[in-house]
Amino acid sequence: MKKRRVRLFQIRGELSKKGYYAGVAGIFILFLALWTGMSYGGLVERTFLPTPLQVAEQFGRQITSHDFWVHIGMSVYRVTMGFVLACIIGIPLGVLAGTFKIAEAVVVPPTEFIRYMPATAFVPLIMVWAGIGESAKIAVIFVGCFFQLVLMVADNTRSVSNELLQVSYTLGAKRRQVIDRVLLPALLPDLMNTLRLVIGWAWTYLVVAELVAANNGLGFAIMKAQRFLNTDVIFVGIIVIGLLGLLTDRAFAMLHKRLFHWVEGAR
Incomplete structure (x- = not known):
């Protein structure tokens, strides 16, 4: 037993798939047990913490609703457009900054400065500059992703072996x-991992983006439910955003594994 415990907590030790999935299932079961105990046990008023059954029933109702699928479609569109726009502009800038010192001097300092400013702080300016249409919502997600992406891509580029x-x-x-033939191919595996992280951030900025005079989208549905204390609807919206984020994360992970299967430790 002692040897097994040591092996489980060994730094970068191996863990069987069975053990890994057992750990994943265990933490979800523990979370569900705590949630169930707090809601059914009366520790928290059900108006503020609905039971798992209430959320499951609400999920079933929402998933069969046409309006809910419209919300999902609009949110996916906004996240995709904001992320793609950030990639189109940010990746070339990051590669330049990681390749040429003059580009680094021009790009990195202002990007380092701006990246510490929360995207929410830009919302009033974005509404003034871009209005309250779709472009404003996409711009919020773009701002949330772009500056981090530039710096991470620059680091990916600099990490390519100089000896190579x-x-x-x-x-x-x-x-x-x-x-074209050495630097870019060598940084692609790390770049894919960077994009995988950034698309996750794009989903986290969705609710903020849909505060900008939205009349659809998952963030709008969550904020609308909040006005009427429909916490079960809020839970459903949060869970769906999490599931969509997980699906995109897994898609990037599978693509990385397929394209760069030769990279040690690829997931």
Whole structure:
């Protein structure tokens, strides 16, 4: 027993799939047990903490509602557009900043400064500049992702082995060839992991984005339910956002594993 315990808590030790999934199931069961005990036991008023059964029933009603699927579709659209726009602009800037010192001097300092400003602080300015339409909601998600993405991509680029680049020059490669055929392919595995993290942040900014005069979307549905203390609807909205985020995370993880199966530790 002692040896087994030591192996379980060994730094970077191995764990069987059975043990891993047992741990995952255990933590969810524990969370559900605490939730059940607090709601059914009367520790928290059900107006503020609905029972798991109430949430499950509400989930069933919502998932069969056309309006709820409209909310999901609009939220997915906003997250996707904000994320894609951040990638289109942020990835090239990050690669430049990680490749050339002059680009780093121009890009990194202001990005480092702005990234500490919360995206919510930009909402009034975004409403002034972009109005209250779809562009404003997408802009909030873009701001939440862009500055972090630029810095992370720059770090990914700098992490490519300098010896690898020097060997390419030794073999006669020109600067453009080193970038296209050596640097970019070498940073792609880390870049995929970075995108996987950033899409997660995009989902966390969804509710903030849908505070901007929205009349649909999961964030709007959550805020509308909050006005009437429909906490079961709030729980359903939060759970659905979590599930959508988990699906996108797993999609990136599977894509990483398929494209870069040769990378040690790929998930």
